[in-house]
Amino acid sequence: MANLKANGIKKAAPVSPIKRPKDLKKIYSYLKGENLRNFTVFVVGVNVLLRAGDLLSLKWSDVLDEDQDIKKKIMMTEEKTDKRREVRFNEDARSALELYKQSIKQLNIEDYIFKSRKGTGPITVKTLHRTIKETCIELGIKGNFGTHTLRKTGAYHIYINNIAENPSIISYLQKILNHSSQATTLRYIGIESEEIDDIFDNLKLFQ
Numbered sequence: 001m002a003n004l005k006a007n008g009i010k011k012a013a014p015v016s017p018i019k020r021p022k023d024l025k026k027i028y029s030y031l032k033g034e035n036l037r038n039f040t041v042f043v044v045g046v047n048v049l050l051r052a053g054d055l056l057s058l059k060w061s062d063v064l065d066e067d068q069d070i071k072k073k074i075m076m077t078e079e080k081t082d083k084r085r086e087v088r089f090n091e092d093a094r095s096a097l098e099l100y101k102q103s104i105k106q107l108n109i110e111d112y113i114f115k116s117r118k119g120t121g122p123i124t125v126k127t128l129h130r131t132i133k134e135t136c137i138e139l140g141i142k143g144n145f146g147t148h149t150l151r152k153t154g155a156y157h158i159y160i161n162n163i164a165e166n167p168s169i170i171s172y173l174q175k176i177l178n179h180s181s182q183a184t185t186l187r188y189i190g191i192e193s194e195e196i197d198d199i200f201d202n203l204k205l206f207q
Helices: 021-034 036-048 052-056 090-104 126-137 148-162 169-177 182-188 193-201
Strands: 075-076 084-088
Touching: 021 036, 021 126, 036 052, 036 075, 036 126, 036 148, 052 126, 052 148, 052 169, 148 169, 148 182
Parallel strands: none
Antiparallel strands: 075 084
């Protein structure tokens, strides 16, 4: 019964982050050669930790400064929470956006960055979900993946790469992801109990 919704319909299994760095590199290389739009949404998605709807709503006018350079940070209102949030674009995100921008022959700054080939709107969350899922299947990466995978992947690697030297990283992630508790954040990014044990067993602050 725990896996059923109130209406009796079975809940969909939660999507997973991509945990292995070699799998991330495989996706990066594959999409870069296959489709620059999809490559860019993947790279930006795992680096800025936005929900899919907010990510796909970005326009070039949001991210370009007066010199047509990619901004390092912007302010935006999250669709789900209606809260203002600072979004930072690190070097990887900016490089991907710049590469994609240079590939567009006639760029209209009022266009959506991740524009659909049909009409003037952005690709849909459903399309992004299918793209991520099909890419992982194509590359033989096993797991249940979808749109939340991008956000979860970025948060997972921030946690794993920082917990040993900065145990308070989970509190920062909780704030970024707007979760009610650290336990929720750990579940969201796919940290299992045995991983938590390993992380804390290897935490050596005074050695």
